Amino acid sequence: MRDVFTDTTTELLTEDPRTALVLADISAAAFAPAAARHPERVLNVGIREQLMVGVAGGLALTGLRPIVHSYAPFLVERxxxxxxxxLDHQDATAVLVGVGASYDRAAAGRTHLSPADVSLIDTLHGWTVHVPGHPAEVPALLRDAVAGDGSAYLRLSVLQNDRPHGGDGSLTVVRDAGPGAPLLVAVGPVLDAALAAVADLPVTVAYTHRPRPFDTVGLRALAGTEVILVEPYLVGTSSRVVSAALVDRPHRLLALGVGREDLRRYGSPEDHNRWHELDSVGLRRSVDAFLTGALLAAGR
Incomplete structure (x- = not known):
């Protein structure tokens, strides 16, 4: 995803003179050719992430469309x-592109982990958040974000599904178990694990790469009584949105995601998926317990 982002941004800088790129050393080497061609619109402020965002705000106020890029914990948390x-208070807008996701660089330690990034963006007003599940989804999402006039956050990861799923972010049914079946909503790169987890269960699976704004219309059309939400970042991030969308009907919600406990471990992204029970085995265990509870509550 990171390579696709670099290529697409380089193209945008050439195609659209309104586009600018602000870096804080991360990926500076990859963008060196673009910086040589467009020195006035590719700015590297050094290891100063707060300044990076401030510069982007200033560029936006002059009429440029800045893309701001770094690792998620430096870009969003720091x-x-x-x-x-x-940005928000000045009514300036930008396109943030983060890499590292929740724990892509777990080998670098806690400084490079950012499971709370989407939750933090969610405290701001009117942002669009895209969490692509495959590199092929990135170019269209980035181009649409840059062509727009609002603020957006693209969360890129080394984890991915086997194939892309296009669309504008509306919920897309990838497995239909029929009317009234439990609904599992998978965000971005957790789709394949979720599909494997419920492969032999009567569960409808829907996919989205756009948790904000969440497709509440699609959710209401698909949801029965049981809803399972699987997100590759802090557990419960979208729970309030799902619950608000279904507030007028009885429902049970199981939210799955990255746990709040600081594991104080290194390891690989796949290790952390397993430790947070976001692999297919862990997801199946959680789904089984949830659906068994639903059957018991219904007296079956």
Whole structure:
């Protein structure tokens, strides 16, 4: 995904003179050719992430469309105050592109982990959040975000599904178990694990790469009584949105995602998926317990 982002951004810088790119050393080497061609619109501020966002806000106020890029914990967590003040409060907009996701660089330690990034973005007003599940989904999402006029966050990962699923982010049914079946909503790169987890269960599976704004219309059309939400970041991030969308009907919600406990471990992204029970085995265990509870509650 990161390579596709680099290629697409390089193309955009050539195609659209309104596009700018602001870096804080991360990926500077990859964008060196673009910086040589467009030195006035490719700016590397050094290891100063707060300044990076402030510069992007200034560029936006001059009429440019800045893309701001770094690892998720540096881009969102470290520079959160600048996102709040230099972008939102100034009514300036930008396209943030984060890499590292929740624990892609777990081998680098806790400084490079950011399972709470989407939750933090969710405290800001009116942002679009895309969590692509495959590299082939990235170019269209990035181009649409840059062509728009609102603020957006693209969350890129080394984890991916076997194949892309296009669309505008509306819930897409990838497995239909029929009317009234439990609904599992998978966000981004957790889709394949979720499909494997419920392969022999009567569960409808829907996919989205756009948790914000969440497709509440699609959710209401698909949801029965049981809803399972699987997100590759902090557990429960979208629970309030799902619950609000279904507030007028009886429902049970199981939210699965990255746990809040600090594991204090290194390992690989796949290790962390397993430790947070976001692999197919862990997801199946959680889904079985949830659906068994639903049957008991119904007296079956």
């Amino acid at each position: 520079a959160y105050e600048q996102l709040k003040l230099d």
